[in-house]
C-alpha cells in the first residue's frame with residue numbers, strides 16, 4: 001500500500017507522480033535556433049515511496065533522469081526513474097525499506113548489503129557514456145536514447161573508491177576527466193581518492209589523500225595546474241551513524257577547509273587552508289595565475305540544509321542560509337593557511353550555477369545562475385503561497401565589471417539550474433544560450449526555457465511546454481550533437 005506523504009518537498013507542484021514519461025513532439029512557443037542540436041539531460045528525484053522518517057533529507061529522493069532532445073527546432077522528451085537496486089527492491093516490496101539519508105543502520109534488515117544509492121544528483125556524459133551521479137556511490141550508466149538503467153560503472157575495475165562525486169570536471173583542452181570520491185573506503189572514512197580519466201574513459205592516475213575531518217565534499221575545482229577541495233562544518237562519524245542519526249550534523253566550531261594540490265603531483269604537496277564558518281557546496285570555476293589560485297564560488301554564510309541539524313542543538317537559521325558570488329584568492333608563494341575572500345555581488349543567488357564549460361579550468365569572465373529578484377512581481381493568487389521561495393531570474397554575472405544581465409521568467413514561475421549551450425561555430429566565452437526548466441506553478445506544468453546568454457534581459461527566445469510537472473531537477477547537462485559519441489537517434493520525432 002502506498003501511503004500519502006505530505007512531508008517537505010512532496011506537496012503541490014512537488015507531489016510525487018510515480019510515472020515514467022515520454023512526449024513525442026512537444027509544444028513549442030517561439031522559434032528554437034536551428035544551431036541547437038543535442039540533448040539536455042536533467043537529474044533530480046522524488047519520493048516514490050514516503051521516507052521512513054518524516055524529517056529525512058530531500059537529498060534522499062529516488063533518482064529520476066530526463067532528456068529534452070532538441071533538433072531542427074523540435075523537441076522530444078523522456079523521463080525515467082533510475083532503476084537502482086534500491087528502487088527495484090522497494091518497488092517489489094511496495095514500500096520504503098531504507099532509513100535515513102546515508103545511514104545504513106536505519107534500514108530494514110532485508111536490504112542489508114544492497115546498494116542504497118538513489119543516484120539523484122547530476123547527469124554526466126564522458127567518453128560517449130551517460131551516467132547519473134550521487135556522491136555516495138558509483139556512477140550509474142544510463143542508455144542515452146531510452147534512459148534505461150544499465151548499472152553501476154567502475155571503469156573496468158580501475159576505479160577503487162566506493163564513491164564518486166556528482167561534480168567531476170572535464171578539461172576542455174584535453175577531454176580528460178578529473179574526479180574523486182570521499183568516504184572512499186566506507187561511511188565516515190577519512191579517505192579521499194582522486195582520479196584522472198582520459199578522454200577515452202580509461203583511468204590513469206590515482207591519488208590517495210586523507211582529509212582533516214570527514215565532511216561533505218560535494219564539489220571541487222580544477223585548474224590547469226591545481227586541484228582544489230573545499231568543505232566546511234558538516235561532519236559525521238560511525239558513532240553518529242550507529243546512534244541512528246541522519247548522516248551529517250553542522251558543527252560551526254570546525255573551520256572551513258580548502259585543500260590545494262598540484263594536478264601533476266602525487267598529493268604529497270597538498271596544503272590545507274582554513275577559513276571562517278561557511279557552507280561550501282558548489283563552485284563556479286577556478287584558474288591558476290603564477291603562484292596564485294583564484295576560485296569563484298557561491299558559498300553560503302552557514303548551514304544551507306535545514307534537515308542536517310546543528311550539533312549544538314540550536315535551530316536552523318534561514319537568515320544565514322544565503323549565498324553570494326565570491327572570489328577566493330590563495331597565494332601559494334606565501335606561508336600561512338588563510339585566503340583572501342571578496343563578495344563580488346551582493347545579490348543573493350542560488351548556488352546551482354554554471355560557467356561556459358569550454359572555460360572550465362581556465363580564466364573566465366561570466367558566471368550564470370538563477371536568483372530571486374524581489375523587484376519582480378509574483379502572482380500569489382494564481383501560483384500559490386510560494387512568496388520568498390521562487391527563483392524568478394537567471395543572471396549573467398560579469399566577474400570582471402560587476403555587471404548583471406538578468407532574465408525574468410514570469411510571475412507564476414520558479415527556475416531550476418540553467419545549463420550553457422555554445423553557439424555553433426563561436427568560440428567566444430558566453431556566446432550561446434541558457435537552457436533550463438521552469439516550474440509553472442499556476443498551470444502545474446514544466447516549461448523548458450531557451451534564452452540568448454548575451455541578451456538575457458530581452459527575454460526567452462523559445463519555450464517548450466510539457467503537459468505535466470516534470471518534477472524537481474538538481475543538475476542538468478547539455479550534450480551537444482557535435483560531441484563524439486552523441487547518439488544519432490533519440491526517439492520521438494528525431495529518430
Ligand SMILES: [Fe+2]
Nearest residue numbers: 166218282475
Ligand atoms: Fe551539486
